[in-house]
Amino acid sequence: MVLGIDIGGTNTKFGLVNTKGEIVYQSSLPTTDFAAPADLLKRIHQLIQELEPELNGVGIGAPNANFARGTIEYAPNLSWTGIIPVTKIASEIFNVPSRITNDANAAAVGEKLFGAAKNMDDFIVITLGTGVGAGIFANGQLITGKNGFAGELGHVTVIPDGRMHHSTGLKGSLESYASATGIVETVNEFLKMTDKTSILRELKTKPLTTKLIFEAANNGDEIAKQTLDYTAEILGLALANFALFSAPEAIILFGGVTKGSDNFFEKVKSEMEKNLIIVFRDCIPVIKSELPESDAAILGAAALVWKNNT
16 A cells, blocks of 8 residues: 655645555545644554555655655745655654655646546646646656756746735735635635625625635626636636647646636636637647546655655
């Protein structure tokens, strides 16, 4: 068995994966409940030990993970600060070798092995969740760059001098607008700019979420629809820029934000096409991940161990 762990800004998903690539057990924990990564990993170890698996290794996908150093470094969407030697901690807790990579890279590996990219050598996976990440395959290889941080497309500037990112301090990044956090911020801005009636104004007793915003848009709420159209315009433009630099066979969107509305998804695709030069038009499909969100990240993380052992 290999343990695959996907550390997200909100939740951490983990599962036991056998040699056939089957997830035989999986669960999740709120990442924000743990003051330090060691506390989170110790709790996962406790839960896994109840099943008495014969572990061969631990693979971890996490924001701002440096695969070469085995660290998480200054992750903007995690409460843990600084440089954290995660693989060292995991190896000590589980008493097996551990590997780590960027969470979006792990999702891309999972998509390549088991999902929509099985027969592709060139593709981009964009993860849309608490943050925005990307995993890039070119010529059949995962692009990691010199320091392991290649593909941080969520921090590409899409609006110069735009919205301040809550953690990096950068202005106008894609993540500030197209992440779940960014979409909620946009809807709050639009609500303040107008006195228009909106279902979302009546939800003061509960925090706004992208799920509620998509539901409101699907029910005809103008502010919610305006928010999603604005988000789709920004995301579509960004995808066009990404397509121009690597000429992928497809762009695969992964994560909860992609599941909210078919109208939103189609708007993103049309905005991308609008911003492409003619030789790129109508030849780069934008598709949804074929794997359940938790499965792709867990399988991709587990594959880090398999790849190292083959």
